[in-house]
Amino acid sequence: MVISVALRPQIKQPIFMSTIVEQIRQAVAETVATLYGETPDFSKIQVSPTPAEFSGDYSVVVFPFVKMAKKAPDAVAEEMGKAILEKIPQLSGYSVVKGFLNLETAPAYWQQFLQGLNNDPDFGRGARTGHKVMVEYSSPNTNKPLHLGHIRNILLGWSCSRILEAAGHEVVRVQIINDRxxxxxxxxxxxxxxxxxxxxxxxxxxxxxxxxxxxxxxxxxxxxxxxxxxxxxxxxxxxxxxxxxxxxxxxxxxxxxxxxxxxxxxxxxxxxxxxxxxxxxxxxxxxxxxxxxxxxxxxxxxxxxDLGVSFDKLYYESDTYLLGKDMVEMGLNKNVFYRKDDGSVWVDLADAGLDQKVVLRSDGTSVYVTQDMGTAHMRYQDFGCDRMVYVVADEQNYHFAVLFEILKRLEEPYAAGLYHLSYGLVELPTGRMKTREGTVVDADDLMQEVISIAREQARERGEVDQFSVEEREGILKKVGLGALKFFIIKVHPKKKMIFNPEESMDMQGQTGPYIQYSFVRINGLLQRVAREGVDLTPAAQYTDIQAQEKELLKALHEYPQLIQTAAAEYDPSLIANYCYSLAKSYHKFWHDLSIFNADAADARAFRLELSRAVGSVLNSAMSLLGIDMPERM
RNA sequence: GGUCCCAUAGCUCAAUGGAUAGAGCAACUACCUUCUAAGUAGUAGGUUACAGGUUCGAGCCCUGUUGGGAUCACCA
Structure with a gap:
């Protein structure tokens, strides 16, 4: 049975999809067409945030158009700037530096953006795509406990599934348990x-x-x-x-x-x-x-x-290890496979840069890849997913290349949507973990250890006494696991990572707790707002947006697109690095400007609203990584 | 040997083909009677492994070289 998800009309108007950035790109395309009589390749129109050392908010690279214009880059930028400014009312000015056209946005745009964000509890989430994605992760053997390698797998799988959901896909989380x-x-x-x-x-x-x-x-x-x-x-x-x-x-x-x-x-x-x-x-x-x-x-x-993850469906190898034989039959009928004299069945993938591969032994039993063919087929029948993501270490790159190529040749309906989220092994400073040498870092021990480190650090700062025992333990768990999870997810999946249990569990700097702390600061402000019944309506009158504020606004502005990119690339590390960067900007904002104690009522209200928005996006983004935010710490 | 992946500061990591390659840790220094200092700012640290090429522009794309890793079972 094929379940096709009815493509619901996109209910949610993605308020900021047609963002100022998209408007600018559109305007660039039109401007180039009218001025130089050539329609540029839309994908080549680059609009990026202007680096802090230049004035302006978004920059257009005009080099691609100088040939069409037959003029000097600065002259091109100049006349394009003039034309674009007229097209987009939210722009307040422009400047030209060495072939870069730097556009300046009007405060009103940011006012509107911030208000919209704070009124949208789903800010950043994409409209429903109609795709249904299965994510397989963890998939342990049942002969021993989970270890550090599984933790990376689980965190990648979980965060990837959360990101795909946020991007608008329907997600089914599964694992296959190697129980035999x-x-x-x-x-x-x-x-x-x-x-x-x-x-x-x-x-x-x-x-x-x-x-x-x-x-x-x-x-x-x-x-x-x-x-x-x-x-x-x-x-x-x-x-x-x-x-x-x-x-x-x-x-x-x-x-x-x-x-x-x-x-x-x-x-x-x-x-x-x-x-x-x-x-x-x-x-x-x-x-x-x-x-x-x-x-x-x-x-x-x-x-x-303890890790805060779950599954929608468990598959057991004891149920699936005999599967796939009917697909072997199908493959023989389609001439994808061939049978040798001894009865074994093979597939020749040499023209795909792979090799010849056995899919059925001469005694008629399945091999690993056959099982996986059968399992994939069964899953499609169970859920009708048009995409399947396998979170598996990069040792198995070859296996998945073979599996996917076979499924493609068998013309399975989901074959184009297969993805192997391949990640590098986690190594210790002393090299690979080895069961026999007792160097395997146990998952449960590691979580305990990192919570102990959080406890130790809290004690050193002498801030443990103000909380009840339960609250304190809850906070320590969030902080400790936040440190561990962030440390692992911030690294690009493809890279192998070196994990030093002692030195790597910092709570300062580029870490989970650093981000949590910015959220805690915001939470403190918002509680005070609630307690004192502060009127935030003057925020709308604020026009003198400071550099630190603009930086935050621009970062928040990127969030929806970021989710789409992270989902398209199956890359949670993008979200992790974004969180850090946003938290860093907020800490600087906090340090440089008075928020609650701002001189003017409109500045105070605006900064509080801005803080609220940052807190909400941080919380949202960290939750995509499976990291909980403490209210206090 | 074939195929694939990786190489950026002492260490751990960033950088949609765009402006002077950035953070954190470690080291040194300054900032808490003012919204929580798990914070902020500064000093120092680089021939982006090497050699060519494409491009107005290359850490990123192409070719080659070196070093490291993975994989190439009628194992899973």
Whole structure:
């Protein structure tokens, strides 16, 4: 069944879409046409905020038109400025500097803009697009708890989904839980052999951690077994038979581990047996699997709750790992796939710069990419999304390139809307996190730690006593998590990031708390406004807009377009950097100008209204990142 | 080896092909009897890895080189 979302007429008139910037671009196009008789490529008309060191608010780059005009750049700017000024009443003047036409906006425009913003609780949100987007993120294995890498994934996925919503799309959040396979069998076997009936209830250990502990224990036992085996004659025989030239014994056994696990290991054999029993539906094995996975899910729920994220639908690999075979049939019929003599089915993607890829084993079972084909198809049937975003680390770039190319060739209706939000791995200063070396940063521990740091800093400033215990803890959680989340989201997804747990959790400077603090300042003002019943109507009389105020107004003005750009590029870091920049401008405004204590009533009212607008946009933008704002701190 | 990604201040990161490449941290300095100093301002720190090219204009686009990472299973 295909659900097509009825394209509702755009109800919400995007008040500021036809902003002054768009008006200017339009005017530039018309002006060039009348003056020089050529219609310029609209996309080449650049209008950008004028840098602070020049007078004016928005700048038009006139270089692209000098050839048409056959005049010097300054002369072109001059005559275009004159013409544009006549077209747009909200402009009050212009100046020309080295080929840049700097236009000045009239205070009335900003008055109107600010009023409109404060009357629009949805300021910045786009009109409904009719698109339905699925965002898949997190997608953990159930054999161990979530770690720092998952946190980046989850934060990217969550904020991306929020941004897509704000841009006007309908969003469905999902994860696929990798609840089956060798890894979970290792934890199960380990618990069965060494668990002594331990449960989350009787041990007080969080379920996902408990299961993870047994996974780690299993890896230890395997290591011991392997080391012992290496002393045996069988090991020596393998070494002398298979070693590469000049290969040291140690290096050989490092590479040989997987093969050993599958062919010689006693524990390995038991794990494989368990997997076979599970696949055969052995009741006892399935019961144990259910039980332990449920422990994990309870643990995950807690972590997701602490992070403030949620999902609309969970998919389980145990339900999907056999999917995709009907799509293989379809692909064979469409001659997208071909069958080899041994019965395996392949796809040749060489002409797309990819490779040949197996989609069905010779024994008729699915591989990873086949499952994903089937899952994508099923999801389309479930929700009718015309776009799907997969938040997955960049190790899997090749896999998604293959998957998307196949779905395109199968002519799946959503194929053009597939996007892999690929992000770089999180590394520690010491390098990659490794389970075996115990360098994995646990998600729960990290959240606790960053809240402790916030607590410590609050104590140092001696400002903890003025709050009740509950209020204080609520604030510390928002501040600590705000620091952590902002630190991670501000980096462009594509880049790998280095995470230094000690040094990276600053609360000063370019951080989450810095932004929260600007909101707290604003909140303090607004509460006082409410308390004292301040009349804000004189704001409309204010005309002498200061540089610091104009900077804020221009920043607020960008917000709607920013959401569209961030959504189109699937890039939450744009929002994060915007938040910082806006907060920075506000702190400067606060420092340089008196707000509540302004001399004139109109200045005071205007600055308070401006503060309200900044607070509301900051709150909105940070919520797109999944960061909560405290009222006080 | 093939393909893809990355390289900007000591460190962590910014910069729709536009004006003198910006922030924060770390260092030094100044500003709280005035709206919360988790703030503000200043000093210092750069051949944007290197070499060419396109352009009126390149950190950004193209080519090559170097360095780092990922990936190239009938694993997931």
């Amino acid at each position: 396979g060798v890894a979970i069998c290792k934890s199960m076997l380990s618990w069965q052999k060494f668990g002594e009936g331990k449960t989350p209830e009787n041990s007080g250990v969080k379920g996902d951690h408990l299961v993870g502990d047994f996974y780690v224990l299993f890896e230890q036992k395997i290591k011991e077994e392997y080391e012992q085996w290496q002393q045996t004659d069988a090991a020596t025989a393998q070494y002398s038979q298979r070693k590469k030239q000049e290969q040291e014994r140690k290096d050989f056994f490092k590479d040989y581990k997987n093969k050993w696990f599958n062919e010689f290991s006693v524990l390995g054999a038991e794990v494989r047996e368990m997997l076979l029993k599970w696949e055969a539906g052995d009741p006892e094995t399935v019961a144990l699997w259910r039980r332990m996975n449920n422990w994990v899910y309870q643990g995950f729920d807690k972590t997701y709750g």
